[in-house]
Amino acid sequence: MLNIFELQKELVAAALPSGLETRQAEVIKKHASRYCDEVYTDAVGNLICHIKGPGKKLMLVAHMDVIGFMVNYIDERGFVRFVPVGGVRPALSVGCPVVFENGVYGCVQPDEKAKIGTASLNKAEMHNMYIDIGAKDKTEAEKLVSVGMCATFCAQPMLVAGGNMMTPYADNLTSCAALLSAMSDIRYPVNDLYCVFSVQEEVGCRGAKMAANAIKPYMGIAVDLTLTGDSPAELDKERMAVKLGAGPAVKIRDSSAICDKPVVEHLRACAEREGIAYQDEVLLAGGTDTSAMQRSYEGVLSGCVSIPxxxxxxxxxxxNLSDAENAAKLLMHAAMTEI
Ligand SMILES: [Zn+2]
Incomplete structure (x- = not known):
């Protein structure tokens, strides 16, 4: 079992948004190479770690891309306009420090038209937000950042109350850490295992589909975050049964996939046999690489282990750190049990 919190710190420091995942891929590769027979990268950047076994092909996938901000325009005064990469939530981004891929810092700010704090705040109003990098004018700003350059949230993982971790990019670097931890504990695999760290999930589950098309697995299991119904932010909206600290969730469905029963049963059986507490997940909004695998090749039996x-x-x-550790345990047992 690897230390999820330490891995998260290492991964957050390397994180770049969808399409630019090479930095986090290097960190993952450094750890993963110790636990597999071969590691390779495909044309689009998916990192594929093969642990050879005699049985059917099982693909485990955690996306390694994160959401962020891409520069699309720098105005005369040196303020940086951006487009979101993935599902950036405007209301949760205002005031946040960000760091560009070259190390330049800035802060997301609303302009007067953005109506921040009102119910009307939505994705469209991202056009009324900008990043202040402190430049005195356009010329100075253009020396620091350029169109197409990306930024990520600038924050550190921290331990907080309740055995919990507060961090940017738990989605999905904590799942990457959990998958690495599972890989580190796999001995004598019965299935032919492909552990994939996929690219571009946040912009439409693109990488996993290409990887699954190439690997042609019999079964696929994703690991990703899911929402919970246990905070004021989500209570009224989602009415979700999942909560923090009650164990990893076995996905039954989300808005883009109805998980295949053999996978749901495989995960439940492994959890019950090993005494791992788990929750059943029905996610009303949002999708994961589960659907990408399911729709790949000739159709792949697909499911997902979720970290609330x-x-x-x-x-x-x-x-919750023990949810992440138990997700790693469940993945390890699911990988080690014949499919
Ligand atoms: Zn995710």
Whole structure:
């Protein structure tokens, strides 16, 4: 079992948004190479770790891309306009410090038209937000950042109350850490295992589909975050049964996939046999690489182990560390049990 909190710190320091995942891929590769027979990267950047076994092909996937901000225009006064990469939530981004891929810092701010704090705040109003990098004018700003350059939330993972971790990018770097931890405990695999760290999930589950098309697995299990119904932010909206600290969730459905019964049963059976507490998940909004695998190749039996998370897609996502550790355990046993 690897230390999820330490891995999270290492991964957050390397994180770049969808399409630019090479930095976090390097960190993951450094750890993963110790636990598998071969590691390779495909054309789009998916990191594929093969642990050879005699049985059917089982693909485990955690997306390693994160949401962020891409520069699309720098105005005359040196303020940086951006487009979101993935599901950036405007209300949760205002006031947040960010760091560009070259190390330049800035802060997300609303302009007067953005109506921050009102119910009308939505994705469209992202056009009325900007990043202040402190530049005195356009010329100075253009020396520091350029169109197409990306930024991420600038915050550190921290331990908070309740055995929880507060961090940017629990979605999905904590799942990457959990998958690495599972890999580190796999001995004598019965299934032919492909552990994939996929690219571009946050912009439409693109990487996992390409990886699954190439691998042609019999079964696929994703690991990702899911929402909870246990905070004021979500209570009225989602009415979700999942909560923090009650164990990893076995996905039954989300808005883009109805998980295949053999996978749900495989995960439940492994959890019950090993005494791992788990929750059943029906997610009303949002999808994961589960659907990408399911629709790949000739169709792949697909499911997902979810780590419950609050404040998702903000710099202060909160997950329970024992949920993440138990997700790693469940993945390890699911990988080690014949499919
Ligand atoms: Zn995710």
């Amino acid at each position: 998370g609050r404040n998702i897609h903000s710099p202060g996502e909160i997950i």
